[in-house]
Amino acid sequence: MSTEVTLLGVRHHGPGSARAVAAALERLRPDAVLVEGPPEAEPILGLAAAKDMVPPVALLAHAADDPARAAFWPYAEFSPEWVAIRHAVDHGVPLQFIDLPAGHSFAEGWDGGVEEEDAALPRDPIARLAEAAGHDDPERWWEDVVEHRRPADGEDALAPFAAVAEAMAVLREDGGASLRDRQREAYMRGRIRAARRAGHRRIAVVCGAFHVPALAQTPTVAEDRALLAGLPKKVRTEVTWVPWTHRRLSQLAGYGAGIVSPGWYHHLHRTDGDPLPGWLTRAAGLLRAEDHPVSSAHVIEAVRLARALAGLRGRPLAGLTETLDAVRAVMCEGSDVALALVQDRLVIGDALGSVPEDAPAVPLQRDLARLQRTLRLKPAPEPRDLDLDLRKETDAARSRLLHRLRLLGVDWGVPVRSQVASTGTFRESWRLCWQPEFAVRIAEAAQWGTTVERAAVGKAVGTARAAAELAELTGLVETCLVADLAEALPAVMRVLTDLAALDTDVAHLARALPALVRALRYGDVRGTDHGALGEVAGGLADRIRVGLPPACTGLDAAGAAVMRAHLDEVHGAIGLLGGGDGLADRWAGTLRSLARREPSGGPATGVPGLLRGRAVRLLLDDGRLDPAEAGRRLGLVLSTANSPADAAGWVEGFLSGGGTLLLHDPRLLGLLDAWLTGVPAAVFTDLLPLLRRTFATLEAGVRHTVGSRVAAGPLDSGDAEPAAEAAAVDLARAGAALPVVALLLGLPVGAAAGSGAGAAPGADRPRIPRQAGGRDT
Known part of the structure; x- marks a missing residue:
């Protein structure tokens, strides 16, 4: 008895191909089903019939000793390969995967046999067929001839595959197959021969349509072996099932499949009759859920419009293009924003598959x-x-x-x-x-490791041993604390302590300290023992304090900007560490040292103005510098004895903490205004970009008020008391607010209640505590 081999050429992930395969298999009743796929997956193909196996799913194959070398074979419910798998499993028919083993692809250094001849097939075969048929849109043409096609009563279920095979044979008359394709096809022919030798008489082969002409040929066994002789040795491979998504199917790059409308295809596969009413009803429900006024009348009109558009465009049925055009015009009132919601949720969709719990897994x-x-x-x-x-x-x-x-x-x-x-x-x-x-x-x-905790501990220790910079380790310590990896901390801390003792780069230390301090804060709420961590953080802070002034000397503009960021981060970190051991006082001394290091013999001999101004501002905000002294320093910096560029940098550093100082102390604004108006025109042009950058960081309200005061002029830039002190105060209006302020601050309300209209200035008024900035609010 002769063996009958039927080649069912398909387009991967197409509902029309899936329906055609289902009809062909019902007609053929094969005693063996061969599917294009990795042979390593055969032991787990039976899981396809499990109750918990819900497409979309994918086969994941990876090298056993290097899981990074991996590949996916995704399947949707409308994938013809999935239909073939389910037919074989449900009918108890032997099922084999006949593509080239994945283990060859995972071999080190193998490029897959890509050659220059790959360029012989510059485009998708479907695109070439569409062009030959006079269509400029391959997807639309394929929908018309295959995906929307439903077999007529009495039609031969194999007729579509014969037509596809004939078309592909014409396409491949001029070659166009890469070495990898020819090797795959040689291997598949070998598996078909093996199925024949095993005694199977009705063999159905489900593969990509492009391969059908090559599989129909009968080269000698020796010729096929010669093609396969160049394959590298197979790598031991592990395979399992994993959940997949429609959204990932829609992506062409990475592990995607390049199916632009998986949600639409899923609907076509599930619907026996006309797919339009059901799909447009779902679109209306989605839009209503998003507060778009869509009624059943909109659905009826959208169905009519989609069918009319299909007739005008000469299509047998309304496709996705006509359907979306109808949705846009009728349901979305021409809005592409509302249409984008339909495209994202329905055309693509977020369906997530599931796999049985007993599927192989690490x-x-x-x-x-x-x-x-x-x-x-x-x-x-x-x-x-x-x-x-x-x-x-x-x-x-x-x-x-x-x-x-x-x-x-x-x-x-x-x-x-x-x-x-x-x-x-x-x-x-x-x-x-x-x-x-x-x-x-x-x-x-x-x-x-075999559990999430053990694996995280092992990864943390391995990362610590490979770390080259201190900041990597401090960030890792923070991660260990928030992830509660107490077992990894001792090993990480040993490496951290050793590296911190050897690192003398202040920038490295400055990048490392904030992460350690954040880790200490997390330790407070998580109950983590962080005594050793606090000692390391305190040691780093002292080393930064000692090395910072020399490290800031002679920096150019770019280096000063980087160091200013480090200065702010370290200042905040030291504030969180607390000053119980005098660290805060020692740090304030370092800031004073920075503020005094003015260039005396050129820019390379001192600390840039940006850092000196920032140090003064940090001292002022901490209440360690009197506002009058800050004003005096600003006046000295803005004197004609200093270079305008250095003065502009000082102002930028001073104002980078916020510009409300200029509003609270008009004398500072006056000094700044007098300096700006006295800068020579040529120098001012060079300073303008820096000044614009400085004032652009201020709040819009501050900029507006500063501009208004400058426009009202003149401003007081002398040594007199600020104008605010001489301004008249409406004691009655101020006193009315004092009880509320006292209540908010937790102060005795009775004392404040008696102050108000007629009260002596300052009498019986609750004193608002001094804030961190050192000023009375």
Whole structure:
């Protein structure tokens, strides 16, 4: 009895091809089904029939000793290969994958056999067929002839495949196949021969249409072996099923499939009759949910318009283009913004598949799935925000999991700014979005441990030992604390201590300190032992304090800008560390030293004005410098004895903390105005960009008020008391507000209540405590 081999050439992920394959298999009733796919996956193909297997899903294959070398084979419900797999599994028919083994592709240094002849096929074969048929849109042409096509009663189910095979044979008459394609086809012919030898009589082969002409040929076994002789040795490969998404199917780059409308294709596959009414009804429901006024009448008119457009354009049925045009015109009232919502949610969609729990997986993946169930964090492809209160046990555990996964390179959650007004360290906000390729990263991370915690500990220790800069380690320490990796901290701290003792670069130390201080703050709310961490942070702060003035000397403009950022970060970090051991006082002495280091023999001999001005401002804001002294220093800097460029830098550093000083102390504004009006015209042109940058950082209200006062002029730039002190004060109006202010500040309200109209200046008024800036508010 002869063997019958039927080649079913398809376009991957097409609902028309899927329906045609289903009809052909029902007619053929094959005793073996061969599908284009990696043979390594055959042991787990039976899972396709499991109750929990819901497309879209993908086969993930990776090199056993290097999970980064990986590849996906995605399948949707409308993929013809998936239809063939389900037919074979459901009917108990032997199923084989016959493509070139993935292990060859993972071989080190193999480029896949790409040659110059790849250029012989410059475009998608479908595009070439559409062009030959006189169509300029391959997708629209393919929809008309295949995807929307439904077999007529009595029609031969194999007729479409014969037509596709004939067209592909014409396309391949001039070659156009790469070496890799020819090797794949030689391997597939070998698997077909093997199926024949195994005694199968009715063999159905489901493969890409482009390969059909080559598989129909019968070269000798020796010729095919010669083609395969150049393949590298196979790498041991592991394969599993992983969930996939329609959105990932729509992406051509990376692991995508390049299907521009998976949601639409899914609807076509699921719908037996006319797909328009059901799909437009879903579109109307989506728009109504987003507060667009869409009624059933809109649906009826949209159906009519889509059909009319199809008739005008000579199409057998309304395709996606006509459907979207009707949605835009009828339901969206011409709005592309509303239409974009339909395209994103329905044309593409966020469907996420699922795989059975007994599918092969690395232990790390199983532990992650367990934690996701326990913590009620279900992976979802659409972004969603998650606010955590770390004082709650479940939320703290969620935070630990997300931080540990980020350490492992799985950015399922990304920290974002909280929408809840809070400055406490007990609150975290995350944006969650699960991506299918995380499966590869989890497989890669499995080398560090079998559970999420063990893997995170192993990765932290490995990262610490490989770290070359101090900032890497301090950031890692912070991560270890927020991820609650107490087991990794001793090893990381040893490396940190050793590297900190050897590093003399103040910039490196300055980048490292803020992360350590943040880690200390997290330790407070998480109950972490951070005694050793505090000692390291204090030591770094003292080393920065000693080395900062020399490191700031002789810097150019770019270096000064970088150092100013470090200065601000270190100042904030020292403020958080506290001054119980006198650190704050020692740091203030360092700032005073910076402020006094003026250039005496040229710019290279002193600290740039940007840093001196910033040091003065930090001292002023901390109440360690009198406002009058700050004004005196500004006056000296703005004198004609100093270079205008250095003075402009000083002003930039001084005002970078906010420009309200110019409003509270008119004398400072007067000094600045007098200096600006006295700068020579040629020099002013050079200073203008710097001055514009300085004032652009001020609040809009401050800039407006400063401009108004300068325009009103003249401004007091002498040594007299500020004009605000001489201004008349309406004591009655001021006294009326004092009880409320006293209540807000927790002061005795009775004393303030008696002050007001008629009260002596300053009598019985509650004193508002001095703020950090050193001024009475």
